[in-house]
Amino acid sequence: MxxxxxxxxxxxxxxxxxxxxxxxxxxxxxxxxxxxxxxxxxxxxxxxxxxxxxxxxxxxxxxxxxxxxxxxxxxxxxxxxxxxxxxxxxxxxxxxxxxxxxxxxxxxxxxxxxxxxxxxxxxxxxxxxxxxxxxxxxxxxxxxxxxxxxxxxxxTAPPPALAPVPDTERRFTDRLAADRAFEAVVAVSELLAELGREGARELQRGGLALPAVKRLSEALAVDADAVPTVLSVASRAGLVAVEAGQWLPAEPAAAWLHASTPDRWRALAGAWLGALPDDLRALVADRSRAEWGDSLREHVGWLYPAAADEARARVDAHLRDAEWLGITAHGAPSGPGTVLVEEGPEASADALAPAFPAEVRQVYLQHDLTMISPGPLAPDLEARLRTMADLESRALASTFRFSPASVDRAITAGETAATIREFLSGISLTGLPQPLDYLITDVTERHGRVRVRTVDEGEARTAVRSSDTTLLRTIEVDQSLSSLRLTPARADVLHSRFPRDVVFWALSDARYPVVAEDENGEPVTLRRQRYAHPQTAPTRDQDRELVERLRAVDAAVTDDTAEQWLARQLDQAVRARQPVVVEVAMPDGSVVDLVLEPTGVGGGRLRGRDRSADIERTLPLSSVKAVRPL
Missing domain, CATH: 1.10.10 (Arc Repressor Mutant, subunit A)
Structure with missing residues (x-):
């Protein structure tokens, strides 16, 4: 006992x-x-x-x-x-x-x-x-x-494992899985781009706000039901995080976006594998070449007999992400999926790489201000192109569109007309179309018609200046900028009580040709920090506090508390009718162990049956030095 x-x-x-x-x-x-x-x-x-x-x-x-x-x-x-x-x-x-x-x-x-x-x-x-x-x-x-x-x-014996997936089926599985893997990488890339442009609000009870779901669904070109999956996969890989109630890209996202498609998939699949609980990882390893779907759910339901539904739901969440990432297809592991659980993410990405479309470094610039990529763009080219053009459609052949706002955004970020022309001419298979060249010239000439700088005039902290008074009046009455509390100071100046950077990015997002200035009136390039830096609020470790409190009580031992501890031990033994070993100090100074079945404690004495001698004993508690279970 x-x-x-x-x-x-x-x-x-x-x-x-x-x-x-x-x-x-x-x-x-x-x-x-x-x-x-x-x-x-x-x-x-x-x-x-x-x-x-x-x-x-x-x-x-x-x-x-x-x-x-x-x-x-x-x-x-x-x-x-x-x-x-x-x-x-x-x-x-x-x-x-x-x-x-x-x-x-x-x-x-x-x-x-x-x-x-x-x-x-x-x-x-x-x-x-x-x-x-x-x-x-x-x-x-x-x-x-x-x-x-x-x-x-x-x-109850475990359910039998299914036979391995036949090679004829595996070929179709691998083809479908490769398509899904590529689509997953594309979707996460678009998620990071969209969250970098505008964060997505997280509800207090968990989950995204409905407007954010709709916006992300359109930007990613996926069903609204798939948005939580994309977010889950990206979050697990450390690419997005919540800060101040907003989902934003995390710092590792920058390196991920500049990696090759196989390396991007490797990071996502490796994070999926790393998040598997030990028990589930062992199961998928045992079934690395057999179907996972219903077989895995059935086995998990058997494995956790007291919480079968919860265990199946946990498995379903991991299998859903595996299906979306191309680790499985129709519940069966793909070839790269098998390699993933047997050899790890590196080997799995190497196995999948030949199935991905080749990256391209040359594009077609069109006279209608669009650009067509005949395949997935090399990551470094795409990252820079996104600063000056907007994605219009994403597929194996993606389409980007140039606009005054997109070119102005590039100039705001530090590009010049010369650097834009040099970059586009270097990657174009069709030269630089004249309409695009005119657009670059026009936007460059108009850029900076609105300037913002820091001031210290009463409550005003920022001045918005423009020689175009009509444009300034338009900014003043623009409802999308009402939160800036812009007020006229002079005919060509508006004041705001918000910092310069806040005013600058609000005007930039509203697509006004704005430039930031330093205290000397020289243009400066501002970098918008869109990375999440979530700070975990310190929480009390109640378990450690409890242990420390009990240790403190134990450390403050006196003769009285020591006797109370012995009494509690003996009282528990009496109630449980549990034999114990009692260390008793004898008159000659020696200590002997007696195996007793305590029958009562009271009046400073212990009564119990000595099992070895088969007699009843009564001992003064003052002679009992220690008690331990038999």
């Missing part, structure tokens, strides 16, 4: 870090816990035990059942017992040891011989484990809650 007394003594002896780690995985009440006995009682409370058991897989549940029926057992004995049952047939000592280690860390299994690390197989000391009575009792009561009985847990 392993009861509260044994757990309380174990909690008291555990290192702080191990105890904190265990509490983080257990749901316990914290109110009313003043010592390790209270904590032990909270951990063995029926609801706390139930929440811990529900999350366990069948192997760990079977291990607890075996320990409850025949424990304490050595690792080898546990493996033998598991191997006899259909649910865990073929269990090895390594698997049994892993299960016992996990259960011990969750405070559901109890090292019967102290610290297992102290055991030494060379001298015959191998670790033995038992489980707590409350844990066994809860498992026995599972049928009353509509959950499998211990016998059902042990006797």
């Amino acid at each position: 392993t009861t509260t007394l044994a757990l309380a003594a174990r909690l008291r002896a555990l290192p702080d870090d191990e105890l904190v780690a265990a509490l983080r995985h257990r749901s316990v009440r914290r109110s009313g816990i003043s010592d390790f006995f209270d904590l032990a009682e909270a951990l063995l409370d029926g609801e706390s035990v139930q929440r811990a058991l529900v999350a366990l897989d069948r192997t760990r549940l079977a291990t607890l059942i075996v320990l409850g029926r025949a424990g304490p057992l050595e690792v080898r004995e546990v493996a033998v017992a598991l191997d006899r049952e259909p649910a865990t047939a073929g269990a090895t000592e390594q698997q049994a040891a892993a299960a016992l280690d996990a259960l011990s860390g969750l405070l559901l299994a109890h090292p019967a011989d102290g610290d297992p690390e102290d055991a030494d197989p060379a001298d015959g000391r191998t670790p033995r484990y038992g489980t707590y009575d409350a844990v066994s009792a809860r498992l026995i009561a599972w049928p009353d809650a509509g959950l499998p009985s211990p016998d059902e847990l042990l006797r």
Whole structure:
């Protein structure tokens, strides 16, 4: 029997870090816990035990059942017992040891011989484990809650794995998966571009605001239902993050956008693989050449008998992203998907690279101010092209369009008419069309008609100046700029109480030909920082605080509190009718161990039956130096 007394003594002896780690995985009440006995009682409370058991897989549940029926057992004995049952047939000592280690860390299994690390197989000391009575009792009561009985847990064999996907089907799977992989890379690229232009609002309850979903759906050319998947994949890869309630690109996005298509996919697929829980990763590795879909869901439902629906939902989320990334197609792993789980992201990207369309560095410039790319543009070219043209349609042959606003945006970012012409002429297969050349000249001449600089005039912090008073009046009454609180100062000047950079980017977004100036009136190039830098708010570590508080109570030990600790131990033993080893100080100064079954504590005395001598003993509590579970 392993009861509260044994757990309380174990909690008291555990290192702080191990105890904190265990509490983080257990749901316990914290109110009313003043010592390790209270904590032990909270951990063995029926609801706390139930929440811990529900999350366990069948192997760990079977291990607890075996320990409850025949424990304490050595690792080898546990493996033998598991191997006899259909649910865990073929269990090895390594698997049994892993299960016992996990259960011990969750405070559901109890090292019967102290610290297992102290055991030494060379001298015959191998670790033995038992489980707590409350844990066994809860498992026995599972049928009353509509959950499998211990016998059902042990006797239900796992569903059979499916046969490997035939080579004839794999060819079609690989072709479809390659298309999806390319589309996934394109969608994430467009997501980063759109979020860089304008962030997407995250609701307090989670999920994107509906207007943001619609906007991103149009920009990415995907269904609205696919937007959360794209965002999930990009977030998992560290490419986007939430800052101040807005989804924005994260700093790694810049390097990702300049990488090749296979390298971009490798980052996305590697993040998917890295996010797989250990249990699911082992399952997909075992089925790396067989179908995952329904077979995987069925196996996960069997593996987590007390939380089958939640486990299937968790699997569905990972499988959804795998399907979208081209790791699978119609539920079967693609060739690169198989390589991904067997060899890793690098080898998988190498296997997929030949299926991607070749990148191009030459384009067709049209007289209608459009540019057609006959294939995926090289990342460095696309990144620069996006500063001066807007994407009109994305496919293997993408179309970009030049406009006064897009060219003005490039000049605002530091380009000049000469650098734009040089860049476009260098990549064009059709030269520089005359309409585009005129557009560049016209925008360059008009650029800077509106200038903003920092001022310090009363409440005004920024001045907006233009010799074109008609344009200035248009800016003043523009409703999209009403938040700037622009007020006339002179005929050619407006004032705002907002900083220069805020005013500049508001005017730029509204597509006015604006230039920022320094204090000397010289033009300066401003860089808009669109990267998210989320700051995690410090949170209280309640588990560590609890452990530190209990240690402080334990450290302030006096003769009275030491006697109270002994009394609590003995009281628990009386209530559980649990035999204990009592260390008793004898009159001659020696200390002897007596194995007693305590029957009562009171009046400063301990009464119990000495099992060795088969007599009743009454001992003064002042002579009892220590108590430990038998």
